[in-house]
Amino acid sequence: MGSVLSVAARGDAADEVVATETSAAEVDAIVGRAAAASAVLAAASRVDRARLLRSLADALEADSEAIVAAADRETALGTTRLTGELARSSFQLRLFAEVIEDGHYLSATIDHADANAQPVARPDLRRMLVPIGPVAVFSASNFPLAFSVPGGDTASAIAAGNAVVVKVHSGHPATSLLCAAALQQGAADAGFPADTVALVFGTEAGRTLVQHPAVRAASFTGSVAGGRALFDLASGRPEPIPFFGELGSINALVITPDALSERATEIATGLAGSFTLGLGQFCTKPGLVLVPAGTDFAEQLALAAPTTGGSMLNERIRSGWLASVDALGGSDDVTTLLRTAAVSLYSMPASSVIATGGASVAFEECFGPSTLLVEYESADELEAVLRLVPGSLTGSVHAGRGEGSPGSTAALALALLTERCGRVLWNQFPTGVSVTWAMQHGGPYPATTNAASTSVGAAAILRFLRAVAYQNLPAALLPLELRDDNPTAVPQRIDGKL
């Protein structure tokens, strides 16, 4: 308690942009233009939308130097990380071009009329997914590019055929303006409306946005409090809209006795790197580590932890982290193992967690470079804690060589984590979220407000579509993807067969 941290905040430096809050009337006008742009996007062919996405990626890369410099001024994340984040963002835009060219995401399905169908005759029916309409995107503090204006939500919403209105995060307005300008140029270059991407500024503008009748879906990456407030607004509308919020995640990580006896040092090194990566400002940071009691793992982890700090994203995040680690460190049965300028580390017996149940301080997310070791005396204690773990983005198991089959302690832990998490890992660390076809970045509440969806990877496009069936339509009025001659060569399930 009371030790001075050198972890500083740079987001509030002198050169920041102070953006004017967007008024309700301006939000209304912006959403009106987004609706018009959505109609253009929805009417465009998939080939043209794929071209649009690649043009957006090109435009982002063309301005990369200025964007990275602005983002570094506003977030202190450093040019190496930010250059990587820009590459990830443009990669993401191009991946969604491939997703819509592939076309499977539409689930195009044709059932021809059949007078002899069972249990009754059926008409000609053709179903596919269509764009949902303008999407509100609430950007994140910790990813000024990949989860903000040019991020995965924007990319997947546009790929699906919708314009986006991004509520800018207050931590990086200049970066957001530069990114929006680049994307608008990219849209224009591809012959699409500049209104394909628009921005609004300010908390109240965000609330207005998520309640606007023409907004048809929203996505969010941020805190439980902020995300839940917006989810409640979206669900409470006269016409509720889907709200895909990524809120908070504890990301439990289990180390089995076998794993520890085989490679404690290697695990300590990997874990120290993971929970302090980016100063712990990742939603997938392992925040609760289950380790066998009575070992020296805590000392090994403390030794492996970095000794130099850095600047956190902004003052609010820094003070929030300090408050949460103070609360953790001051809790009953919690031992402070390490508290330096760069990192803090705590431990707690599993029995204390079990005694308090789901309300234990062990399950409070601390967004920053800290983690909590929960020391278990037995497999029963391990299981009891895992049954209390709240919904999370990730859950990891570090297992011994002999534990790779059902029945092992590690396999049991994995099964319990799978019930609670969107991504489970074996002998790896959860920070670092690959942008691939198979990624799932989501999970049961409070990890997200919708455990069926992902905000990263190819399946993210499914959030921004709705389904329509066309009955007995003349071919000329059908979407191209549902015609018998299949002019866009999309995968079609025909009379039950794909």
Add this chain to the structure above:
Amino acid sequence: MGSVLSVAARGDAADEVVATETSAAEVDAIVGRAAAASAVLAAASRVDRARLLRSLADALEADSEAIVAAADRETALGTTRLTGELARSSFQLRLFAEVIEDGHYLSATIDHADANAQPVARPDLRRMLVPIGPVAVFSASNFPLAFSVPGGDTASAIAAGNAVVVKVHSGHPATSLLCAAALQQGAADAGFPADTVALVFGTEAGRTLVQHPAVRAASFTGSVAGGRALFDLASGRPEPIPFFGELGSINALVITPDALSERATEIATGLAGSFTLGLGQFCTKPGLVLVPAGTDFAEQLALAAPTTGGSMLNERIRSGWLASVDALGGSDDVTTLLRTAAVSLYSMPASSVIATGGASVAFEECFGPSTLLVEYESADELEAVLRLVPGSLTGSVHAGRGEGSPGSTAALALALLTERCGRVLWNQFPTGVSVTWAMQHGGPYPATTNAASTSVGAAAILRFLRAVAYQNLPAALLPLELRDDNPTAVPQRIDGKL
């Protein structure tokens, strides 16, 4: 006003079962058993779950005589309709057996580790959909079988790998008890827990059910008021759950001038059959018919309407229908064209609807054998009304022979309806919902609370799944569907290719 209708209610007849309301403690115990049964279902192979679904269908058919008799006593729907509904229900169970054997619904996706992947090296990642957990099903008044205990929600939830707890509709408790007994026998016959299907009775039990922490999703078919109240409870939980509600639908139907001049009598006959089918007690009943003004279509429709009535589902529905048609008939600018024992028919100028906007009485659903003709003077008036139509399950266009290409009045109407509806029809009527791969039974609010989902057809299974990614797992701990040797021969997308 004041004319006596012979349409009676039979649900309140002397032989009804008065079921005891399920207490909160009983709901808790039932959900606990459903959670245990869900674990069994989730662990079962798709082959075994397909066998379970066919066993449920067999058991339902084995008891069909008693079930149909009970349903007829409780709902007055008649044995012909109810025998068909039972056949539809068992067909539905078997269709979902095919859906899970097909396996595409899982979206099994494998990305192998790739040290050279762009923009950064990636780990081994495998994603698929997994069962969500116990599902609460709120059954409908108007389909005592196909949208109740043995209906599509139950079939799709079990197919996905979840146990269901059905909140019985007060209109058919005896039918529900018989159906549950049959399904429990069918489950036992297939070696699955009887708790695969359970019942609760009473409005308060339903509220308790949708708020129970172990219930992971809910589905509902019924009124806007009832559905919205439950949606609000589901969304307001500490951990919100997805709520798939089918609430209310106006089902606009457009008749173009060309269609009318070509085949007015044929359309009148078809429409009269559609809006009075089952005494208008279908969620897809065409409740608002846009017709050219200054024709004799209203007279033709009145002539085509049936002259004999029948018994409505129950007294509450009958009195609700009378109240809604009284309100409609007494509204400004509404003309009563026909009001008999069997049917009522109204008309209103499009200009009046446009003047009142979205709040017009024209958009209030009247659940029963009635419809409203809205007479338009011009294509502009037609378009203006269509832009006000609320989200609906269906929208239909009756077009002339020359209107089957873009640019026609009919094509414009179809496009406007497609923005608002889950199913659009051309020269057909919306009552009758086929159970097929391509069916979409859903639509923008208030038709449903989730326009991406369907409650009928193969895609209904997607409501009761969530997504999990498995990173770097030993093969022996992966679900069978994600293994490289693909022992269950499921469709897999591997490294981006399906």
